[in-house]
Amino acid sequence: MLQLAVTRRRISAIVVCSIIATLIVGHYLPPLDEVLPSWANRWASEMFSTGGIVYREQRTFFEDAARRYQLHWYWQLKGLTEQHVTFDELVMKRLQVWVEHLHQFGRDDFKIEKDKCALINFFRMNDIPTSSVLGQWTSNDTLIEDFRSGKALEGNSVWPVFLKCCHLTAGSAMSVAKLSKDGSWMAPSLDSVQTKGLEAWINQMWLLKPDDELRSWRREHNMLTDTIPPGFIMQTPAFSGKASAMEEVRIEVIWGRALNANWKNVCIAIPTEDRTDAEVHDGVGLGSIFAIHRWGPASLQSRCTTWMAKPGAGYFACAFALAERTALTMAADYVRVDIFISKDSPKDCMVNEISLSSSYPRWGYDPGLVKLWRDPHIQGLYHTWGNVSSKPIYKQLAADVPVTPLQEFLLESEAEGRASGLRGSSSGLQSPMGWILCLLLLGGFLVKFCAFATAGRVDPGKGN
Numbered sequence: 001m002l003q004l005a006v007t008r009r010r011i012s013a014i015v016v017c018s019i020i021a022t023l024i025v026g027h028y029l030p031p032l033d034e035v036l037p038s039w040a041n042r043w044a045s046e047m048f049s050t051g052g053i054v055y056r057e058q059r060t061f062f063e064d065a066a067r068r069y070q071l072h073w074y075w076q077l078k079g080l081t082e083q084h085v086t087f088d089e090l091v092m093k094r095l096q097v098w099v100e101h102l103h104q105f106g107r108d109d110f111k112i113e114k115d116k117c118a119l120i121n122f123f124r125m126n127d128i129p130t131s132s133v134l135g136q137w138t139s140n141d142t143l144i145e146d147f148r149s150g151k152a153l154e155g156n157s158v159w160p161v162f163l164k165c166c167h168l169t170a171g172s173a174m175s176v177a178k179l180s181k182d183g184s185w186m187a188p189s190l191d192s193v194q195t196k197g198l199e200a201w202i203n204q205m206w207l208l209k210p211d212d213e214l215r216s217w218r219r220e221h222n223m224l225t226d227t228i229p230p231g232f233i234m235q236t237p238a239f240s241g242k243a244s245a246m247e248e249v250r251i252e253v254i255w256g257r258a259l260n261a262n263w264k265n266v267c268i269a270i271p272t273e274d275r276t277d278a279e280v281h282d283g284v285g286l287g288s289i290f291a292i293h294r295w296g297p298a299s300l301q302s303r304c305t306t307w308m309a310k311p312g313a314g315y316f317a318c319a320f321a322l323a324e325r326t327a328l329t330m331a332a333d334y335v336r337v338d339i340f341i342s343k344d345s346p347k348d349c350m351v352n353e354i355s356l357s358s359s360y361p362r363w364g365y366d367p368g369l370v371k372l373w374r375d376p377h378i379q380g381l382y383h384t385w386g387n388v389s390s391k392p393i394y395k396q397l398a399a400d401v402p403v404t405p406l407q408e409f410l411l412e413s414e415a416e417g418r419a420s421g422l423r424g425s426s427s428g429l430q431s432p433m434g435w436i437l438c439l440l441l442l443g444g445f446l447v448k449f450c451a452f453a454t455a456g457r458v459d460p461g462k463g464n
Contacts, residue, residue, distance in 0.1 A: 046367045046368070048290060049288060049365075050287075050291045055371065056368075058259070062254060062257055063375075063376065065257045066255040069255045069383065070331060070383050071331060071332075071333055071384050073386040074386065077090070078097075080377045087358075087362070088217075090334075091217060092220070094356065095217045095221060098224055099224060102223075112354070112356075114221075114228060115228050116233060119354065120233055122396070125397060128326055129322070130235075130350050131237065132158075133235055134152070134153070134156055137231060143202060144199050144202060144203075152234065153179075156236070158241050159180060160241070161235065162236075163176070163177040163179060165208075165231075166230070166232060167231060168208060169225075174189040179198075185198050217357065238340040239342045242344075243343060245344075247306065248340055248341075250355075251319060252336055253324055253326075253332075255333060255334075259372065261316060261319060261323075265361060266303065267304035267309070271316070276314065277314065281304065282303065283364075287304075288363060308341050313346065318349040322351060323351075328398075329401060330354075331396070332393075334373045335356055338352040339351060
């Protein structure tokens with residue numbers, strides 16, 4: 001009887017602990033890089049994360065895209081090997097190549113990321129939708145004079161407006177001021193809304209040197225940005241400030257093909273087969289493994305099922321197509337394109353900015369993204385065009401880019417807010433047996449976890 005009671009207590013402890021563990025894992029699963037060494041983190045991400053599953057589903061389609069791709073000469077990454085296994089290593093290689101091109105050929109194509117003025121002008125030249133520009137200044141004194149005279153905001157009827165430092169692009173620089181109609185203003189580095197001191201802020205930002213101090217490529221970054229003269233640009237709010245609700249999504253584009261969209265630091269959307277919609281899942285927690293969003297309870301997606309993420313809403317069709325069009329116009333191998341989406345108009349998305357050295361969390365997608373970007377360089381799958389005499393990429397027009405028939409079709413279809421259905425789907429693990437196996441593995445993990453947690457305790461009445 002005593003042994004039966006002990007057995008019952010053990011079973012009860014395991015069941016209770018399993019329930020608690022399920023709740024904990026379902027609501028918070030710490031990033032694996034916080035609890036595992038890097039090699040184990042990569043292996044776990046590749047094997048069990050939704051990002052790893054999507055990589056295995058999509059790899060052949062990205063390889064096909066690379067074979068068809070017309071890559072600008074400037075983006076080539078020679079000397080890559082399979083030993084380059086992290087995203088940061090690829091970015092470091094990219095910046096080292098840029099520094100080499102700057103010193104050998106005087107090429108400053110990197111301005112398309114490192115100079116906001118060059119980037120926004122690139123958007124405007126290529127009719128890539130972005131917020132309207134009210135003015136651009138290459139002198140802090142002229143900017144201050146234009147504010148004093150009223151010329152800077154003359155004729156503007158849309159508020160607030162955003163004054164951006166062109167030469168400070170790192171997020172840590174906090175180099176954007178939000179100006180209101182009543183003359184008050186706010187900057188990320190300030191604790192409250194200001195009613196004076198804007199001129200001092202302009203002068204301070206003018207003298208500030210860009211410094212990507214939080215990144216491993218700080219030295220290379222600063223060698224590039226030291227060559228960029230200071231400047232300012234002022235824009236209206238996205239959608240002229242009339243959107244009833246708005247979201248910014250960050251879309252990873254590799255070889256002209258969107259991999260996913262990220263927002264709120266934890267939410268991820270994957271293009272559907274016909275590229276007119278998206279699958280949505282959590283980037284952390286139980287919703288980030290085994291592609292469980294495809295069959296699991298809706299509660300696993302609750303924090304990510306906003307108005308734009310509801311099935312059939314159609315917002316992502318515009319965002320994915322516009323991000324791909326931007327990447328194709330740049331003729332870049334990898335770029336993150338940040339897109340504003342308006343609740344009021346699914347087909348009127350617009351670009352905010354891009355990143356070629358992104359630090360935004362990619363969760364379980366990192367290992368696959370690295371391979372999708374790296375391997376076509378190692379294998380030499382793509383075509384190249386341009387040379388040291390070509391116009392800088394930030395002055396490049398879509399008409400300058402030689403495109404394959406598929407790329408031409410994608411550019412044309414972007415106007416309709418959707419892309420080709422020939423480019424593959426994210427619909428793996430469809431076999432019921434596969435899901436049963438995943439459930440058994442997950443259940444086994446929880447039971448073993450709980451058994452381990454209750455092991456080693458002395459049972460009452462048994463002594464030592």
